[in-house]
Each structure stands twice: as structure tokens, then as C-alpha cells.
Amino acid sequence: MNFSIILSKEVVAKNTVTLKFSFDKRVYAGQFAMVWTPGKGEIPISFSHTGDPKGITIKNYGDMSAPIVALNAGERIFFRGPYGNSFTKPKDGDYLLIGGGSGIASLAPMISKNAHGIISARSMEDLFFLDKFEKSKVIATTDDGSFGIKGNALDALRTLDLEKFQNIYVCGPEKMMKGIYDYIKPKNIAAEFSLERPMKCAIGICDSCSVNGIQICKTGPVFGMDSLRDFTEFGTTRLMLSGKRVNI
Ligand SMILES: Cc1cc2nc3c(=O)[nH]c(=O)nc-3n(C[C@H](O)[C@H](O)[C@H](O)COP(=O)(O)OP(=O)(O)OC[C@H]3O[C@@H](n4cnc5c(N)ncnc54)[C@H](O)[C@@H]3O)c2cc1C
Ligand code: FES
Known part of the structure; x- marks a missing residue:
């Protein structure tokens, strides 16, 4: 299990936030992390930002996502990963x-x-x-x-x-x-x-x-x-x- 300090939090839509944090592993588009909340458990969340810093964008759907959406800059985010395969890199062209x-x-x-x-x-x-x-x-x-x-x-x-x-x-x-x-x-x-x-x-x-x-x-x-x-x-x-x- 890794943890990082949340560097920034941005509300991007209703009940939906982007949390950015440092994480020095390489991550590819389509991969996800298992994000853990003490006393609640883990849910899979994709990396919406794969550069530096990394980021996730998460909507509050219910019990497991709500405490992650409630995290603030300066607090710790616990996760493991990255997991899964990735999308193939787009070729030249649209x-x-x-x-x-x-x-x-x-x-x-x-x-x-x-x-x-x-x-x-x-x-x-x-x-x-x-x-x-x-x-x-x-x-x-x-x-x-x-x-x-x-x-x-x-x-x-x-x-x-x-x-x-x-x-x-x-x-x-x-x-x-x-x-x-x-x-x-x-x-x-x-x-x-x-x-x-x-x-x-x-x-x-x-x-x-x-x-x-x-x-x-x-x-x-x-x-x-x-x-x-x-x-x-x-x-x-x-x-x-x-x-x-x-x-x-
Ligand atoms: C590989 C992977 C990547 C994911 N990436 C993201 C991500 O980047 N951002 C993100 O916000 N979520 C993502 N999810 C979904 C996320 O894991 C779920 O939102 C989470 O499981 C919801 O848990 P909960 O306990 O908060 O809600 P629950 O209690 O499980 O659900 C509450 C209600 O919301 C509905 N619901 C739950 N999830 C969704 C959904 N995704 N779409 C529509 N309705 C839903 C349920 O059917 C239920 O009615 C991803 C899931 C997987 C498998
Ligand atoms: S989540 Fe356990 S086998 Fe895929």
C-alpha cells in the first residue's frame, strides 16, 4: 500500500473532484489504482492524470467513494497499483x-x-x-x-x-x-x-x-x-x- 499527500483538490463537476498527488511509478492511460479508506475498504479508480503529479477524478456514488471525495489537500491518500493493462497509444491522426x-x-x-x-x-x-x-x-x-x-x-x-x-x-x-x-x-x-x-x-x-x-x-x-x-x-x-x- 502506498500513501501520498494530496497536493490539490479541484471540484470538476457536481460531487466530482480531481485529487492530485505525487507518485513516482510510471502509469499509462487506462490503468487504475485501488484507493483505500480506513475502516471502509478499497475501490478501483482510474488515473485521470498520468504525468507528474498523478491524479484521480472521482464521483461520489456512495459508501466507498464518498470518503475519498471528501479528502482535502494536505491529507493522505492510500492506494495500491497501478493495475491493469492500458489503452494502445493513439497513432498520428484523429x-x-x-x-x-x-x-x-x-x-x-x-x-x-x-x-x-x-x-x-x-x-x-x-x-x-x-x-x-x-x-x-x-x-x-x-x-x-x-x-x-x-x-x-x-x-x-x-x-x-x-x-x-x-x-x-x-x-x-x-x-x-x-x-x-x-x-x-x-x-x-x-x-x-x-x-x-x-x-x-x-x-x-x-x-x-x-x-x-x-x-x-x-x-x-x-x-x-x-x-x-x-x-x-x-x-x-x-x-x-x-x-x-x-x-x-
Ligand atoms: C477499473 C475501474 C476504474 C474506475 N475508475 C473510476 C474513476 O476514475 N472515477 C470514478 O468516479 N469511478 C471509477 N470507477 C467506479 C468506482 O470504482 C465506483 O464508483 C465505486 O465502486 C462506487 O462505489 P460506492 O461504494 O461509492 O458506490 P456504490 O454503493 O457501489 O454505488 C452506489 C450507487 O451508485 C451506482 N454506481 C456506482 N458506481 C457507478 C458508476 N461508475 N457509474 C454509475 N453508477 C454507479 C451503483 O449502481 C449504486 O446504485 C472505476 C471502476 C473500475 C472497475
Ligand atoms: S478483482 Fe479479484 S480477481 Fe479481479
Whole structure:
């Protein structure tokens, strides 16, 4: 377990903060840390900043994320990692990042002048990192229509000519990712998806993150189109941390 002193805290959206801290290990876009709160436990959180300092961007969803969101500059953050594989480095040319909810956090290290973006959220106050893209290259969608296109990431994707992108990178709620996967599958376009399944150990022991027998924490969380083809559980069912299987 590592700990670092939080250097800065920025509120980036409703109930969502970026915490920056020093950490001298190399981290790649798509990798995550297990962030620990004493007396509560650990949750997986992606590195939204992989340079120096490192950073995470986390939304307060509930019991485990709330105490991390409440941390302040000067306090200690406990974590282990980095874990998981990473997105492939974008080649020269344009590419597309699609982030739903807090999913844009794991894609953020890949935002550059060649990056186009679709960022989807429930409402305007939940959107973040739009300002990291060139204004003409990013589309926002909100479920309630309070900002950008009223609808979801797939509605925005349908308005774009996908031929111009070298690669598409996606992270967000699994139902959204499945919809995007089904849409681009017949178009034969390279795409990678980061699967955010509940995790306990992150080192291949507990099996809580398994999808069709593949441990997401070790083999993923990033998978290409070919791997996802074999995942019948992708976008359909998942294990809760209790071990109960539920529909997505
Ligand atoms: C590899 C990986 C990387 C992740 N990276 C990030 C990250 O960078 N930033 C971040 O904020 N979260 C990230 N998550 C999700 C994070 O681990 C969850 O937010 C966390 O497990 C929520 O725990 P909780 O106990 O606070 O909420 P819970 O008590 O587990 O959930 C409370 C409610 O919120 C819902 N909920 C929980 N998580 C999400 C979610 N991600 N999207 C929509 N609804 C949700 C639950 O279904 C439930 O209804 C990542 C998950 C994985 C597996
Ligand atoms: S989280 Fe334990 S095996 Fe993946």
C-alpha cells in the first residue's frame, strides 16, 4: 500500500473532484489504482492524470467513494497499483474518445490536439473535462437536455463520420458501451473499451471481476473489439461484490 499527500483538490463537476498527488511509478492511460479508506475498504479508480503529479477524478456514488471525495489537500491518500493493462497509444491522426459519466476520467490522459470527444452525462452539472478538448472537436450529451444534445453517447456517435478516426476509445456505463459496440461492429473500425466491473482484490485472486471467466482486473480493463466478441456477459449481466449475479 502506498500513501501520498494530496497536493490539490479541484471540484470538476457536481460531487466530482480531481485529487492530485505525487507518485513516482510510471502509469499509462487506462490503468487504475485501488484507493483505500480506513475502516471502509478499497475501490478501483482510474488515473485521470498520468504525468507528474498523478491524479484521480472521482464521483461520489456512495459508501466507498464518498470518503475519498471528501479528502482535502494536505491529507493522505492510500492506494495500491497501478493495475491493469492500458489503452494502445493513439497513432498520428484523429481519434475519438467516448466517455459516459465518470468514464471520461480514464480517457483523460489521451486528450490531445488530435482527440475528438463525446462526453455524456445525466445533466449539465455532471459534465466535466469538456474544456480539455478543442471546442470544435467535442460533443456533449445530457439525458435531460440541459446541455448539448439531448440523448446519449450513441445519439452523438450517429452524427459523426467514423471513417476519419484511427481508433475509438470508450469508457462508461456498460449498457452504453454495449450500444456503441453493436453500432460500430459492422463498420470494422478499431475500438477499445474499458470495462468497469466491481473489484475486490485487483490481482486475480477473488474472481469478483470475471466476465465469461476472464478476470478484468488482470487481463483488462481494456479490451478490443475481438475480445469483446466472446464476452456474452458484456452489457448483459454482472456479479455484485456479494457474489449475486444481476442484469445490467
Ligand atoms: C477499473 C475501474 C476504474 C474506475 N475508475 C473510476 C474513476 O476514475 N472515477 C470514478 O468516479 N469511478 C471509477 N470507477 C467506479 C468506482 O470504482 C465506483 O464508483 C465505486 O465502486 C462506487 O462505489 P460506492 O461504494 O461509492 O458506490 P456504490 O454503493 O457501489 O454505488 C452506489 C450507487 O451508485 C451506482 N454506481 C456506482 N458506481 C457507478 C458508476 N461508475 N457509474 C454509475 N453508477 C454507479 C451503483 O449502481 C449504486 O446504485 C472505476 C471502476 C473500475 C472497475
Ligand atoms: S478483482 Fe479479484 S480477481 Fe479481479
